[in-house]
Each structure stands twice: as C-alpha cells, then as structure tokens.
Amino acid sequence: MNLEDRLENYKEQSRINIREEHVLDTIRKSQEIFYAKEQEQLLTYWEFLWTQFRLVKKKWWICQIFLLFFAYMLLPESEDPYFFRSGMGIAGVLFVILIIPELWKNKSYQCMEIEGTAYYSLRQIYAARILLFGMMDLLMLTVFSMAAHECMHITIEEYIVQFLLPMAGAACICFGLLCSRYAVSEGVSIVLCVVWGAVWWRVTANEVIYQSIQMQVWFALLMAAAVFIAAAVYKTMNQWNLCWESLKKEIHSI
C-alpha cells in the first residue's frame, strides 16, 4: 500500500465525533471572553462622537433644513423690505428653537442618572452633543449664507443684522437657561425665544428705531451675544456635574 492509500485509509477509519455539549460550551466561553475583552476596551473619542450622533434625533436637523429652504424660497419673493427683514429675523429665532428639544432631552426624559453612570462624564457627553449641533448648524448656515448672498443678493451686513443677530439672541436665551441653576423646562425656553422673536419683530417694524441704529452697534451686539453664548456653553459643561450632585442629594433625601 502506498503512502496516499495509507493516509486515505487512516482518514476514513478515524471518525471524529462532535459533541453538542462541547459546542455549546465553546459558544458560551467565546461569548464570555468577548464580553470581558469588550469591557476592558474604551471607546475612542471618534467612536463616542459617532455613538452620540446616532442618538441625536435627526428630525430636528431636517426641520432646520426645511426652515432654511422655505426662507430661501419665500423671502426673495416679497418686495416689501420690512417683510423681508422680519421674515429673516423670525427664521433665525425658529432655527434656534428647533434645537431646544435635543439640548433639553436628558432633563425631559430624566436620563441624567443613567448618563451619570457612563464612562464618559456628563460634561463630555454634553460637549459631544453641542459639538455635533455646532458642526451641523454651521454647515447649514454656511450653505444658507452662500445661497442668500448669491441668489437672494443679500449683503453680508444684512445677513448678519437680520438673520444672525436675532438667532444669536435666541441662542443666548437658550444656553443661558440651559446653564441656569434653576430647573427650567424646555417649554419656558421656547416661550422666551418666541418673546424675543416678537421683540425683534417690533424693533424691525419700527423704521425709526431700526434706521437709527448704526452698523457698528449691530456688530457689537453680535459680538456680545457670541461671547455670552461661549460663556454659557462653558458654564453648562462645568456646572453639569454640580447639577448631578444636587440631584443625587435630592434623591437621597427622599
């Protein structure tokens, strides 16, 4: 018998039995080791950002895109400059109102306790969310401003005064209430933004007041709003752990 025949015979004679209990044991141990190793692994910052991105409800971004689209389509049709001004201002305020539900989400659904147990701190979770919103909104506003300049023939000064400034005002209210030590609901924030929108509308409606304010004043107000928003965002992230500590004390006292 040559070598190949011998090996072939040996192979046919040797039957290998597969024990189901051993297969199940292998599956169990494989799963255990996989989960154990996964627990040791930490998410990278990009993976964490991607996870937060998946959790954000995209419908608010879609609403913002539609809002900008309607502003782009409807406002140039009006020949009345007053309607154009107030329309831009209202669009700017509504743009901020549409992100309020997402920023207030963890308070609304009382998931601060769950987020407090996460490996990444509440501060980091909120930083990630604000970064994601910032990036998305910046992209939308960049496209809108380019479209406004090219197609609606709006100057940069008009865009800043009539759209960005009321938007910044609403953002100041939103982030100011978010970092407030008092528990303010998203409804209050929305109402105050709407009130701000109404105030802005009255200011732009009054031709005397509107024309008398110099461009430098508008820019100064915009800069002040930007500084306030930056400070509010910083305070929001630093104070989040304090809010969590006071909430824990409340729970323990019950």
Added chain:
Amino acid sequence: MIDEFLLIQKMKQGDEEAIDRFIRRYYEEILKYCSWRCFDAGYAEDLAQETFVRFFASLSDYRCRGKTKNYLYRIAGNLCKDFYREKKELPVKDEELEKSGVPDTMDHILDKVMVEEAVGALSAEFQEVIVLFYFQEMKLLEIADVLKISLPLVKYRLRQARKQLEQNMRKV
C-alpha cells in the same frame, strides 16, 4: 466573503446568534484539524475550543483580510505546535476505536498506530502540510494562505514531508 464580513460585523456588535452561527460553521473543520494533529479526541476538543476562545478574545481588533477560516487554522496550528512542545505520549484507546465503529482487528490498530506515530514524528512544519493536504483536503494555494508562505515553499515542504513520512513508516 461578504456573508462572512457581515457575520463578523454582527459579532463585533455583540450579536449572540451571529457568534453561535459562526462557531457552528467552523467548529467541525477546526476540530478535525486538531484531531489529525494531536490524535486524541479530548485534547482535540480542548484545542478547538481554545482556538475559538483566542479568536474571540481579539475579535475587536480583527480586520477581515482574507478568509476567516484560514485565520482560525493559523490559531489552531500554533496551538497544536505548543501542544507538541509538551511532547505528550498518546496511547490508542480501545474505546475510541469502538466509538468510531471500526472493526477491532489487529491490522487496523497497527495501521492506525503506524500512521499516527509516523505523522507525529514529523516536524511541525511538515505535519502541518500533510494534515492540511491529505486530511483537510485543502488545495495548495489555500495551504499557502493558511501558513502564510509561498506556493513553491508549500510544494517543497509537501514533497519533503512525504519522503520523511515514508521513512518514518518504514522505521515503525
């Protein structure tokens, strides 16, 4: 390949059903390979289990380059090499022959012992190619991929392994 890629992605997400399917897909083949390498059912089961445990321990770092089956063979091959370093003497057990349903004749026992001794006496490199080629019935290109060596080297090792095996069988 796409099916395998999707299965691995599901496993990385912690899908237990995917892990179950994966192990059941390759368990028999890996168990057979370990059996041909160590000639003992008990050790073969342990080595096969250890192969999958090691694979899942590094699953998060695993990138689908080439066939996953070949990667499993590499892990199993390394485990079998480590096993042989401990130089275990494995007598043929009668109950194993009975379970396999083979008639308990002297000739069969002698043939089995001869082959096992002859293959066991080969170096790890030669044993690998003999087992993969004759028992696992792999093609030479597949063997080259499993062992991460060139095709000419596979052919060379197979040729040398055959010569060595024939000499070992004559000695036995």
